[in-house]
Amino acid sequence: MWSLSLLASMTILVAALFLFSTFNQSAASTAAQAPAETSIDHVILISVDGLRPEAMLPPLVDQHPAMKQLTQGAWTAQARCDPDISITLPNHVGMITGRLVAGELGHGWVGNTDPPSRTMGGTLHLKPGHYISSVFDVAHDAGLQTALISGKWKFVLFEQSYGEDAGGPDTFAPNYGKDKIDCFVCSPKPVEQVQQLAAFIQGASDRNKKTFTFLHLAPSDFAGHASGWDLSDGSPYRHALLDIDHALGLILSKINDSPTLKGRVAIVLTADHAGGVPFLNHLEPDAPVNFTIPFVVWSGVNQTPVDLYSINTTSRHCPAVNERFSDNPLPPIRNAEAGNTCLMLLGLPAIPGSTVNARQDLLVAAPLKK
Numbered sequence: 001m002w003s004l005s006l007l008a009s010m011t012i013l014v015a016a017l018f019l020f021s022t023f024n025q026s027a028a029s030t031a032a033q034a035p036a037e038t039s040i041d042h043v044i045l046i047s048v049d050g051l052r053p054e055a056m057l058p059p060l061v062d063q064h065p066a067m068k069q070l071t072q073g074a075w076t077a078q079a080r081c082d083p084d085i086s087i088t089l090p091n092h093v094g095m096i097t098g099r100l101v102a103g104e105l106g107h108g109w110v111g112n113t114d115p116p117s118r119t120m121g122g123t124l125h126l127k128p129g130h131y132i133s134s135v136f137d138v139a140h141d142a143g144l145q146t147a148l149i150s151g152k153w154k155f156v157l158f159e160q161s162y163g164e165d166a167g168g169p170d171t172f173a174p175n176y177g178k179d180k181i182d183c184f185v186c187s188p189k190p191v192e193q194v195q196q197l198a199a200f201i202q203g204a205s206d207r208n209k210k211t212f213t214f215l216h217l218a219p220s221d222f223a224g225h226a227s228g229w230d231l232s233d234g235s236p237y238r239h240a241l242l243d244i245d246h247a248l249g250l251i252l253s254k255i256n257d258s259p260t261l262k263g264r265v266a267i268v269l270t271a272d273h274a275g276g277v278p279f280l281n282h283l284e285p286d287a288p289v290n291f292t293i294p295f296v297v298w299s300g301v302n303q304t305p306v307d308l309y310s311i312n313t314t315s316r317h318c319p320a321v322n323e324r325f326s327d328n329p330l331p332p333i334r335n336a337e338a339g340n341t342c343l344m345l346l347g348l349p350a351i352p353g354s355t356v357n358a359r360q361d362l363l364v365a366a367p368l369k370k
Contacts, residue, residue, distance in 0.1 A: 040299065041264040042201050042211045043342045044251070045135070047095060047335075048244055049088060049151065050221030050282065051271035052229055053077035053294040055241050060231065064241060066248035070269060073298035074364050076308040076318075079333045081273045083324060086282050086290040087112045088221070089154055091272035093124060094336035096134045096158065096214065098354025105355050107132055114153055118160040125161065133352040135339035136162050136180040139212035141170045142348050145204040147183035147211065149193045151218030158214075159184045190217050190247035198254045205260050212342060219243050221275070229276035229289070255300060262300065266345045269296040270335045288322045295333050297341065297364040304365075308333055311363045337362055 054060055057077055061068045081091050082100050089112045090101045099107040108127045115122035124132045136158070140146050148158055159181055160166060167178035185196045197215055204211045223240035230237050255265045270293060277287035284290055295308060309318035317330035326332070336356035343350060344360040351358075 039263065040266045040345045040347075041205070042213070042261065043266045043268065043345050044197070044201075044213045044215055045095065045338055045342050046215045046217065046248075046267060046269040047092060047338075048220055048269065048271050049216060049218045050224045050229070050273060050275045051241075051244075051294065052231065052274040052276075052289070053079075053271075053292055054231055056294050056296070060241075064245040066245045066252055069252055070248070070267065070296050070298045072305050073296060073300075073303045074306045074308050074311065075294060075296035075298075076333055077292075077294050078309070078318060078321070079270060079293050079295035079335060080319065080324070081271070081291050081293055081335050082285075083291075084285060085110060086273040086285045086287075088152070088272050089113075089157065091335055092155070092216070093157075094334075094356070095270070095272075095338040096136065097124070097132055098135070098336055098339045098351040098356050098358060099132070100334075100336055100356060105353070109157075112154070115157040115160065118163075118166055122157060123161040123166045124157065125166065131168050132161070133168065133354075134158075134162055134180065135212065135214075135342060135351055137168055138343055138348050138351055139346065140176055140180040140182070141172055142346075143174075143176060144210045144212050144346070145182050145200070146180060147185070147197070147200045147213040148181050148216075149183075149185045149187075149196055149200075149213065150216040151186070151188050151190070151193065152216065153186050155186065155216060156184075188218060188222075190219060190243055191250065193217070194247045194250045194254075197251065201261070201265070202254075202258070205264075210346065212346065217244050217247060224275045224282070225280055228279050229274065229282075252300075266297065266299040266342075268338050268342050268345070269298070270294060270338055272335065286324055288324070291324055292321075293335060295335065295337070297345075299345075299365075306365075308362070308364070311365075315361050315363075331356075333362070 056067045084102045093107050093109045097107050162180035164179040167180045170176050219240040223236040227236040255261045273282045275282035276289040277284045282290040317328040319332045340350045340357040
């Protein structure tokens with residue numbers, strides 16, 4: 001028969017082992033959330049709405065000096081949007097959640113209009129019935145300052161989903177709260193957007209804070225819907241591309257001219273879709289002119305221009321020009337890779353529950369020149 005003293009000793013031992021296990025699990029979780037060593041303090045995810053990749057290829061890229069500078073990093077003109085849908089809001093949801101729209105693990109958001117209010121179901125969490133984590137969650141809970149600067153009001157969906165009222169709890173110490181987006185700005189004018197972005201990043205840098213910013217530039221999509229995705233000289237779409245390149249140039253100048261930002265900022269640029277089928281739209285998900293987009297990773301220092309597929313041959317499949325689906329088990333590079341790529345550049349873990357680039361195994365740099 002067990003003695004009371006022996007039972008008491010065993011109880012104390014079990015309790016101690018439990019506390020030790022709990023402490024180790026907590027420490028491991030905190031360690032996993034802590035930033036890894038990286039020279040990047042600020043990452044800007046730029047989505048150019050409705051961007052056709054030809055804008056970043058010769059001969060057109062010669063008229064877009066900022067885009068040409070961005071292609072001095074790792075990039076491809078043969079990335080893909082979501083395979084099931086080539087419209088704006090679902091693809092942007094994919095970028096920030098690291099999920100495609102369809103399937104049990106998909107984000108499920110197919111709407112493309114201004115969302116209902118938060119209290120009327122206008123969050124990303126309602127349809128799946130559980131919280132959908134985002135790049136904003138991971139960055140904010142790690143102590144970074146976060147911003148969403150959008151050219152369309154429909155992006156209030158993200159503010160409603162990740163604001164104080166619907167954002168998830170911060171489970172890591174210190175607790176930075178439920179409001180995952182520190183700064184939300186909506187403006188259709190790229191220059192105003194870039195001014196807001198520059199002020200946000202510089203202000204955070206002055207306070208020794210790292211940042212993640214999502215910048216959405218819309219003029220190319222506005223022009224496409226109004227006059228078509230026409231790449232001929234003088235077309236409204238081409239004028240929109242020039243305006244966007246000017247805005248990108250202002251960002252690059254700010255980075256390159258700042259001793260506190262140069263070499264500390266990375267840019268991931270992609271698009272939600274391209275366009276032209278039907279002529280004033282991009283509704284056909286099987287049209288190559290709609291689903292083919294660029295994907296660019298630029299850090300500005302010690303880079304060698306490289307095709308992303310050439311350094312990811314074991315993890316990504318370079319699709320044929322007209323290829324939407326493939327029998328190849330490897331996926332193409334998709335815009336939904338963006339969120340986890342940004343977190344990797346910041347030394348942070350992948351978005352919980354994400355399925356695209358969840359291993360953060362997309363290589364984004366070529367070997368340095370000797």
